[in-house]
Amino acid sequence: SLVAGCDVGSLTTKAVIMRNGRVAGALVIPSGPRPAESAAEAMERLCAEMNIAVGDIKCCVGTGYGRESIPFIDTAVSEISCHGKGARWLVPSARTVIDIGGQDCKVIRIDGEGNIVKFVTNDKCASGTGRFLDVMAKVMNIDASRLGTLGATSNAPVTFPSTCTVWAQADVIKHINARCPPEDICAGINTAMANRVSMLANALKVENDICMTGGVAKNEGVVNALSRILGRRIKRTRRADPQLTGALGAALFAGDRV
Amino acid sequence: SLVAGCDVGSLTTKAVIMRNGRVAGALVIPSGPRPAESAAEAMERLCAEMNIAVGDIKCCVGTGYGRESIPFIDTAVSEISCHGKGARWLVPSARTVIDIGGQDCKVIRIDGEGNIVKFVTNDKCASGTGRFLDVMAKVMNIDASRLGTLGATSNAPVTFPSTCTVWAQADVIKHINARCPPEDICAGINTAMANRVSMLANALKVENDICMTGGVAKNEGVVNALSRILGRRIKRTRRADPQLTGALGAALFAGDRV
Ligand code: SF4
Numbered sequence A, B: 001s002l003v004a005g006c007d008v009g010s011l012t013t014k015a016v017i018m019r020n021g022r023v024a025g026a027l028v029i030p031s032g033p034r035p036a037e038s039a040a041e042a043m044e045r046l047c048a049e050m051n052i053a054v055g056d057i058k059c060c061v062g063t064g065y066g067r068e069s070i071p072f073i074d075t076a077v078s079e080i081s082c083h084g085k086g087a088r089w090l091v092p093s094a095r096t097v098i099d100i101g102g103q104d105c106k107v108i109r110i111d112g113e114g115n116i117v118k119f120v121t122n123d124k125c126a127s128g129t130g131r132f133l134d135v136m137a138k139v140m141n142i143d144a145s146r147l148g149t150l151g152a153t154s155n156a157p158v159t160f161p162s163t164c165t166v167w168a169q170a171d172v173i174k175h176i177n178a179r180c181p182p183e184d185i186c187a188g189i190n191t192a193m194a195n196r197v198s199m200l201a202n203a204l205k206v207e208n209d210i211c212m213t214g215g216v217a218k219n220e221g222v223v224n225a226l227s228r229i230l231g232r233r234i235k236r237t238r239r240a241d242p243q244l245t246g247a248l249g250a251a252l253f254a255g256d257r258v
Helices: A035-050 A079-090 A130-140 A144-152 A165-177 A182-202 A220-230 A242-257 B035-050 B079-090 B130-140 B144-152 B165-177 B182-202 B220-230 B242-257
Strands: A002-008 A012-019 A022-030 A057-063 A096-100 A105-110 A116-122 A210-213 B002-008 B012-019 B022-030 B057-063 B096-100 B105-110 B116-122 B210-213
Touching: A002 A035, A002 A079, A002 A242, A012 A035, A012 A242, A022 A035, A022 A242, A035 A057, A057 A079, A057 A242, A079 A096, A079 A105, A079 A116, A079 A210, A079 A242, A096 A182, A096 A242, A105 A182, A130 A144, A130 A165, A130 A182, A144 A182, A144 A220, A165 A182, A165 B165, A182 A220, A210 A220, A210 A242, B002 B035, B002 B079, B002 B242, B012 B035, B012 B242, B022 B035, B022 B242, B035 B057, B057 B079, B057 B242, B079 B096, B079 B105, B079 B116, B079 B210, B079 B242, B096 B182, B096 B242, B105 B182, B130 B144, B130 B165, B130 B182, B144 B182, B144 B220, B165 B182, B182 B220, B210 B220, B210 B242
Parallel strands: A002 A057, A096 A210, B002 B057, B096 B210
Antiparallel strands: A002 A012, A012 A022, A096 A105, A105 A116, B002 B012, B012 B022, B096 B105, B105 B116
């Protein structure tokens, strides 16, 4: 039977449809100003793509900041719970989930069943969120997705005295003007990002295994730098796009209900 | 006799020359990449303007981040000490000095003689520093010096959910696009700035009287908002430009030595 999860974030809305415990379809669209409309659009487009009727979905769980205003869902579950649930499904050995989204960063400790033990979040400071990378990529005049591969070729990464997005941006401009090789600046950006995230992670006391989710998990430069700083291996998964973890967890909760 | 103080900051270099305990001349120039050169330029230009010879200055004290590299000074004194000394001279009843510069913010408690009792600084986060106002003014397409007067005419200031420079900047853009009156946005910016500074001030426990120094002390919107938030009157002075307080304190230390 079909179940769905819908995660309305401030920047993107994600929908996942599962059939008999497997991901049958998924979709990411930009969020509009009204969460209910973004959720409806995501579900309708995904159903159309998969050639199924919205009415065929037995249960739909909503999550994300706009979850309370989605009329068609059966229930709403917090983002933290959905991320824990989704991460546990992606990496069954995961006990710590580091989720970096466009506007926040969460570090979640889960038990063997994917239940939340403890968590810390940062949604106050832009550093350590996807926005930090977006700001730096814009100054570098490249796409944020290229920061990882470009930085990987550096032998002499620059260092930033401050983790603040504003001060680091000014430093990047200085390095560009001083004709510093772009790969060295990119590597420095990834390390600065990882430093800021590790501060949050260390506030919680990390346990193995670590699983990284959210859009930034696709940036191997940040993942590698974070792994080095924490002194631990970080598991990623090919089972699903790491950006979908919240929606996936919501769909898993929907599956539990039918 | 003539004594001088020179304050080399990251953005501007300030020089003050005093004659028999009074300010005889002062100057602010943008800082160059080398502190020693900025200091020399400031002193030479000020002496030329005042039509005196550099050699006529009996003692010169340096302060600011570049103070250790100025060759011609007699001694270097920390910024905090110079700000305390300068503020005490400007407002003799001052026991708390709130200094907001372009890249940092300091709250200093002084005793009746201007000696430092305790201080807290923020040079890690751009919020609560002059940069916050500069970033917002740029988005508003006005000069930062106009934020105060423009905001003063508002009846319905906007509020910002986050004090982060990056998130507040995004909010300002949203308000502009939503055709919110500029004065309401400016008033909101001044209040957000004051909120961030009050967090720092409250970490120290403020004592009366409060004196505000540094370039941002010229923004009456921030001064008024801060006064409202702290529930206390803030004294400013017409005795000298508040941006000169550090250099003034340095010159006073020079006076003590002759
Ligand atoms: S440190 Fe920088 S990015 Fe973080 S809250 Fe302050 S201004 Fe924002």
